[in-house]
Amino acid sequence: MTLTRRLLLLALISVLPALVIWAFTEVSLRRARQAEISELVIRQATLVASEVGHIFDGVHSLLLAMDETPSIRSFDMPACNAYLRSVHQKVPHIIAFVVLDLDGAVRCNDRGFINADLRFRDRPYFQDSIAKRAFAIGTYTAEFTEAGLGAYSVIPLSLPIWGDDGHIIGVIAAAMDLRWLDRELKERVLATGGSLTLADRNGIILSREPYPDRFIGTKLPDEFSRRLSAKDTGSFTANSLDGVNRIFGFIPVGRPPAEDIYVSAGLSSKVAFATINEAAKRGFLLIAAALVLALSLSWLASRAFITKPFEIMTNAVRDWRRGDYQARIDLPRNSGELGLLAKAFNDLMDDVGERQEALKASEERARLALEAGHMGTWWYDHRKRMGGWSNQAAVLLGLPVSQSLNNVQEWKSIVYPDDIQRVLEKLRAAVLGNGNYEDEYRVRRPDGTVRWIGSRGKVSFDSRKKPAFFVGIIQDITERRQADEQQRFFLDELNHRVKNTLATVQSIASQTLRSSKSPAQFKDSFEGRLLALSMTHNLLTLKSWREADLHDLIEQELAPYKREADERVVLSGPKVNLPPRYVINLGLVLHELVTNAAKYGALSIPAGRLELSWAVVESEDRPAHLRIRWSETGGPPVQPPKRQGFGSRLIRRSIESELNGTMVLTFGPTGVSYDISIPLP
Structure with missing residues (x-):
């Protein structure tokens, strides 16, 4: 870490206590405000419940007064209806x-x-009044159409009617308009920006501010409904039905002053914490401004007293490393400790400059020796975990001279994938062993060529026997490796070919002798086949036994019968290089075909004509095939032989057994034709 960064870190640390104090104060204020708001919303919910209780008490008192009316107790319908109508006009x-x-x-x-x-016997409020023998509060009712009252959102309130004998003789019920109730509560007890919710014991909303039309008659959400049957009043924070995050105080069902009614009052969290949030914002901005000021002053001080002198020192060292050995550090006299450090550097540069000149002369001599031997050097510093190679080594590896330093990964990327594991193991063995290293491996240059590299090196160890430095040389040994491989190939190929040739000659001699009727016939047939085999070998020898062109092979076999002015033999086909096994077998096949044509076929009379064509056929569903067409016309009449001679067997065995091909033989009126298909390797 630089000194400038350390100064900036100290400035940041100096502001850290203020940040801690600000955060602690913020948390404490929020906790206190949370408790204050919780208490406030509980009081608000209690106030709403008290107001609802007063409203219900008023209805209760009204019903008690109505219960004393004789027309009601006697169920005198005309008088009772008139009385109820007059009361209804006074309480809309x-x-x-x-x-x-x-x-x-x-x-x-x-x-x-x-x-x-x-x-109405099945209505809950009716049953509650009878069972409790007292005033009862019903549940949300959406309509009274069956009673001819029209559609309303109401809550029924009922009171038992007592007879003169002290027994209950009926129930008087009043349906309170929930919209009126909502308006009354909004005007009396709703705080600015707050919310209130009333629900019956079934969790159906009776009153809701704001947006009463959207929510009256709907079910309380789970976050609210699970508090219907709570044991005591309380508070909680949740997203309200209208999507606003609020702090709610609630009074569960069964708690005074409004029993059988759930009450909750809420206050917006944003409004509740507005003053604290504003104060926190101001405090944070002040701390941020102080931090920016401290960092700026620290940076300016660092720039004036630390960074600028260090830039002068590092620029001088950089110039010296670039080859300007006269570069020195020039600081003002009042630089203090940095001035002493600069003087020590200057003295060191004077000593190193003298040694550098001597080392440069020594390195030039070594470079000339390495270039003369087409070698390059490489090195790796174990302590710095970095390495590279000389310019000559970069040229040997096919890399730009500019990539000659700190490119260990570059070297790994060009080592042949099959060799990389073995190369790394040998390098590791040298580091862990006696320090001697020698190896040969392949590299793939950026242009795609593969070269063989011979490498030698030596590991130097420090006083603790830990590897310190690894140096070595590399040399391009591709030509030597190719010469060794070619020599080994020729020896192996010679052994293989001698064995195959002897086996082929033995088979030809055996089969020819078996099919010959006389020694003279054996001599002629055997010498012809042996000569054809010899000519094929000569053709392969000219190509170092690697490959031969099919056209050259055909021309060689047809040479005695084809002249420049002779148009009886027509050849057509592309250049096709074939491996030795294909050349030898096709050479024997062509020899048999030419011999048969010269003795019995189209080449036996002047009017005969031979057409030989070939092509390489490729398709998606099968590998490349060599197609050969041998067609004789104008020759003597031919017909299928009664028995198959050695020549025919040799042709079929060479095509089908040795080369895995197929052959179709057709006997025409004036000549035979062969359609041969051979899969190419």
Whole structure:
């Protein structure tokens, strides 16, 4: 790490305590604000519940007063209907009043409708009033169309009707308009930017601000509904139904002052923490400004007192390394410790400059010796983990001279893949052993050529027997390796060919003798086949036994019968180089075909004509094939032989057995034709 970076790091560390204090203060303030807001929303929820309780108490008192009316207790329908209608006109927030007997039948109502089949006995509020023998709060009801009241969102409130004998004789119920309730709560208790939610014991929303029309009559989300039956009041943070993140205080069902009603009041987290967020932002900006100022001053001081003197020193060292051995470090006299360091460097440069001149002369002599021997040098510093090679070595490896330093990976990339593991093992063995190294391996130059490299080296060790430096030389030994391989190839090929030739001669002699009727016939046939084999060998010898052209082979076999002015023999086909095994077998086949044509076929009479064509056929579903067409016309009449002679067997065996090809023989009226197909290697 540079001194400038260290100074900047110290400046950053100096601001770190302020950052820690700011963060601690921020966390403490947020925790305190969280507790304050939690307490505030619980109080707000309690206030809402209290207001709802007062509203319900008012309805309760109204029902108690109505319960004392004789027309209601006596179920006097005309008088009762008139009374309920007059009360309804004074309390418009009550959608309807209805008086029910113990069977749930409507005995009177403020609308005056009559429906003998209509029963309310199964309604929860009816059953609760009878069971509790007291005022009951029902659950959300969406409509009263069966009672002829129209569609409303209401909550029913009911009270038992007591007879003169002290027994319950019926129930009086009032349907409160939930929209009126929502407006009342919004005007009385809703805080600015806050929210409130009322729900019945089933979790159905009775009142909701904001957006009441969207949510009244819907189910509470899971985050809220699981708090319906909580044991006590509390607070929580969640995303509200309208997508705003709020802190909520809630009062569960069954807790006063509004029993059977769930109440929650919320305050926006953004609004609640607005002042703290603004203060935190200002504090952070102040700390950031202080940090920028400290870093700037540190950088300026470092630039003036550290970076600039070091630049002068490093520029002088860089010039010296580039070959300017007169370069020196020139600092002002008041540079203090850096001035002492500069003087020590200058003295060292004076000593090294003298040695450098002597070393340069020695290296020039070594370079001339290496160039004369077509060699290059390489080196690797184990302590610095870097290495490279000389310019002459770069030329031997086919690399630009500019890539002669610090290119160990470059060297690995050009070593032949099959040799890299063995090369690395030998280098490692030299480092772990006595330090002597010698190896031969292949490299693939950037132009694609493969060359053989001979390399020798020596590892030097430090006082702790650890490898310190590895130096060596390389030499291009491709020509020597090729000469050795060619010599070894020729010896192997000679042994192989001698064995194959002797086996072929033995087979030809044996088969010719078996098929000959007389010694003279044996002599003529054997000498002809032996001469054809010899001529094929001569053709391969001219090509170093690597390959031979099919056209040259055909010309050699047809030479006695084809002259420049003779148009009886027509050849056509491309240049096709074949390996030795193909040349020998096709040479024997062509000799037999030419011999048969000269004795019995088209070449036996002047009117005969021979057409020989060949081509290389390639397709996607099969490898390349050599197609040969031998066609005789104008010769003597021919017909299939009664028995197959050695020549025919030799042709078929050479094509089908030795070369894995196919042959189709056709006997025409004036000559034979052969269609031969041979897969190419």
